[in-house]
Amino acid sequence: MARYELVKRSVALITLTNPPVNALSSAVRHAMAKSMEQALNDPKVTAVVICGENGRFCGGADIREFAGPLRGPPLVPLLDAIEAGEKPVVAAIEGVALGGGFELALVCHYCIAHFKARLGLPEVTLGILPAAGGTQRLPRLIGIPAALELITTGRHISAQEALKLGIVDQVTEQNACEVAVEFALRAVAKPLSSRRVSMLTTPCPPDLDALLEVVTMEVKKKARGVMAPLACIQAVRAAATMPYSKGIKRESELMATLFNSGQARALQYCFFAQRTAGKWTLPSGAQWNNSKPREIRSAAIIGLGTMGRGIVVSLARAGISVIAVESEKKLLETGKQMVIGMLERDAKRRGVSASLNLLKFTLSLQDLKDVDLVIEAVFEDMALKKRVFQELSKVCRPATLLCTNTSGLDVDALAGVTDRPHLVVGMHFFSPAHVMKLLEVVCGPRSSSETIATAMSLGKRMGKVSVAVGNCPGFVGNRMLKPYLDQATFLLEEGATPEQIDKALEDFGFAMGVFRMSDLAGLDVGWRIRKESGLTGPDVDPKNPPRRRHGRRYCPIPDMVCEQGRFGQKTGRGWYMYDKPGGTNAKPDPLIQNLLEMYRSRYAIQPRNISDKEIIERCLFALANEGFRILEDGIAARPEDIDVIYLFGYGFPRHRGGPMFYASMVGLERVLERLEHYHQAHPDVPHLEPSPLLKKLVACGSPSVQTWREHIKTMHSHL
Ligand code: CAA
Ligand code: NAI
Numbered sequence: 123m124a125r126y127e128l129v130k131r132s133v134a135l136i137t138l139t140n141p142p143v144n145a146l147s148s149a150v151r152h153a154m155a156k157s158m159e160q161a162l163n164d165p166k167v168t169a170v171v172i173c174g175e176n177g178r179f180c181g182g183a184d185i186r187e188f189a190g191p192l193r194g195p196p197l198v199p200l201l202d203a204i205e206a207g208e209k210p211v212v213a214a215i216e217g218v219a220l221g222g223g224f225e226l227a228l229v230c231h232y233c234i235a236h237f238k239a240r241l242g243l244p245e246v247t248l249g250i251l252p253a254a255g256g257t258q259r260l261p262r263l264i265g266i267p268a269a270l271e272l273i274t275t276g277r278h279i280s281a282q283e284a285l286k287l288g289i290v291d292q293v294t295e296q297n298a299c300e301v302a303v304e305f306a307l308r309a310v311a312k313p314l315s316s317r318r319v320s321m322l323t324t325p326c327p328p329d330l331d332a333l334l335e336v337v338t339m340e341v342k343k344k345a346r347g348v349m350a351p352l353a354c355i356q357a358v359r360a361a362a363t364m365p366y367s368k369g370i371k372r373e374s375e376l377m378a379t380l381f382n383s384g385q386a387r388a389l390q391y392c393f394f395a396q397r398t399a400g401k402w403t404l405p406s407g408a409q410w411n412n413s414k415p416r417e418i419r420s421a422a423i424i425g426l427g428t429m430g431r432g433i434v435v436s437l438a439r440a441g442i443s444v445i446a447v448e449s450e451k452k453l454l455e456t457g458k459q460m461v462i463g464m465l466e467r468d469a470k471r472r473g474v475s476a477s478l479n480l481l482k483f484t485l486s487l488q489d490l491k492d493v494d495l496v497i498e499a500v501f502e503d504m505a506l507k508k509r510v511f512q513e514l515s516k517v518c519r520p521a522t523l524l525c526t527n528t529s530g531l532d533v534d535a536l537a538g539v540t541d542r543p544h545l546v547v548g549m550h551f552f553s554p555a556h557v558m559k560l561l562e563v564v565c566g567p568r569s570s571s572e573t574i575a576t577a578m579s580l581g582k583r584m585g586k587v588s589v590a591v592g593n594c595p596g597f598v599g600n601r602m603l604k605p606y607l608d609q610a611t612f613l614l615e616e617g618a619t620p621e622q623i624d625k626a627l628e629d630f631g632f633a634m635g636v637f638r639m640s641d642l643a644g645l646d647v648g649w650r651i652r653k654e655s656g657l658t659g660p661d662v663d664p665k666n667p668p669r670r671r672h673g674r675r676y677c678p679i680p681d682m683v684c685e686q687g688r689f690g691q692k693t694g695r696g697w698y699m700y701d702k703p704g705g706t707n708a709k710p711d712p713l714i715q716n717l718l719e720m721y722r723s724r725y726a727i728q729p730r731n732i733s734d735k736e737i738i739e740r741c742l743f744a745l746a747n748e749g750f751r752i753l754e755d756g757i758a759a760r761p762e763d764i765d766v767i768y769l770f771g772y773g774f775p776r777h778r779g780g781p782m783f784y785a786s787m788v789g790l791e792r793v794l795e796r797l798e799h800y801h802q803a804h805p806d807v808p809h810l811e812p813s814p815l816l817k818k819l820v821a822c823g824s825p826s827v828q829t830w831r832e833h834i835k836t837m838h839s840h841l
Contacts, residue, residue, distance in 0.1 A: 182221025592840025631775025
């Protein structure tokens, strides 16, 4: 857990050895305490160097241990003792120094960092704060404004930035450990008092209160309802206004409040869920760690519309050469200019050069014969997509993977028209594709494990969070969206307004309520789909009662909004009104209010007062209920996968953990009881009928979300 060696006859080299990130588990803390004691007591030792095995200094506390009671020596006294020691201690940072690892570096009297190292205090992203003195030492070392920024955002910084801020003393391209040993030898005779950061006075700006106020407002705006950044600000205030001994107590009190909050549990769950989601398994036994992905050097995108452009940018940014295909010259030229502009802006922002030499634009599918992989992103039209796949099947070499970005059509039906159904897979990106991190990899029944592995690995290479899902209408994300949207419009019928529903969802933590989000995405897309599927427009069966389709409740208000040419932000009118087409400042529109009133009086609906609680329960429990059905059907393998999809694709608030984790936090019994209640009140809404899996889990005593998998007995898994 920590290796102790004497090097250069007088330097104690302590190496943290807890792969993969040398986290400060109880065993590591114990070993470190012992090694430090040995170093400080051995008269031969004149200086100490602390480093981490395998080129990684330390990834911080062992997050897995947060779930249980504290074991082993606590970190704060251990770090205080290192700082107070009379022998110089040098941190040799390679790889990462994060969280407790960064705090360990802060108590060392000197820091040497490898030029590729990254440092940061990401605790806030786990719902806690840097409680091993980080909130007290960092402001003393780099000042309040810079410390506030790092602590409240959890941003990782480069070694160069750390040098500029005064966090590290030297950046090296050599082996940091060897440089640190030489440095330590030179430091032996130097006084240490000025190197003990806790003894420094915090440089305090004259307008401290005003500064803290501004940061508080910013944090509240960015992370609505999230506790940890606010507690971080309070802890930093303590560093500015209290001596270290009192500040560290304040830090610890704030930590205790956060540590026991549901938000910390949710955020820590998200950390592990994100890492679990990449670990896919098929019923055949093929899985992430026994299936080899193919190497992808070249790709092609068909269709340079909203999605195609973003996908081209994502691929080029990952160093893959891309051929982009359009159907007409003018569209090709427009798409090309847009892609180039996007790539140039992106490169400028990241301080690198745009990889324009990787791009080729064409009108001919014949140019695709040698590419390794194709992603189709033409209109959402099955007949068109089938034609494209048939053509690709003829043109591309037999080993080329054929992928579709369809947002909900049958991937297997597309596979069926090709000569290589095993090489067909869905790669469902989210808009805008070069920004959104989620990728649903849709596994058809005939997709081979190599094909799935390749799509998952390509997603990772593009910086996406890839989740393998089964093939059904809407897959996971869009399938679950339907009951959520339905509940929102039913609530409108019953008496709520778009702004009331949005406010309740935004207060819950969504960046945007459902109606503002729909205005942003464009209302015409869903309207076209509803018309094509005969739910509205001239093809509706006249025998249908007005607010029912296929024997279920149907709300025609979204269709009525579209019939007025209100397609959302792009037309300047939607559920809200905007200053101009393309405007983003949403204001409640009296015309929508009138439309709702007329609608209710036409159908003799007596509007009632609807509470925020009902809005949240109906929208989110219906969402989670569909998630349970998806698990039952084997379309998603784990609740973690569903949660990751909602966190990264649909803006579900991270501090709530995702819809399935949220349901578990509310209590499955309570979710079941509320769904039964709402279903009784609305028997014509099947989405409110509790799923058998939810009932089964409640009958099993509502086990923790991490163990649901054991209770999911699917008839046949689609994964
Ligand atoms: N504790 C426990 N496990 C950790 C961990 C930690 N601090 N950091 C990473 N891991 C685990 C991951 O869960 C993963 O496990 P599996 O292989 O079983 O999935 C494995 O280590 C590798 O992690 P990644 O897949 O994330 O590897 P990466 O190379 O992509 O990234 C990393 C490495 C940048 C260190 C990243 O893992 C990371 O950001 N870790 C968390 C860092 C962090 O938040 N530290 C603060 C902890 S809280 C704290 O320190 C409080 C305090 O004040 C004492
Ligand atoms: P879009 O309408 O913006 O772009 C489609 C493009 O395909 C157009 O530029 C069109 O000219 C081109 N095209 C049509 N037929 C072609 C052909 N035979 N050869 C070459 N190009 C052709 O559509 P969008 O929004 O980009 O959607 C594309 C696909 O991505 C659809 O399947 C959609 O369901 C899916 N999708 C869309 C999302 C969105 O938010 N817009 C999100 C996720 C998936």
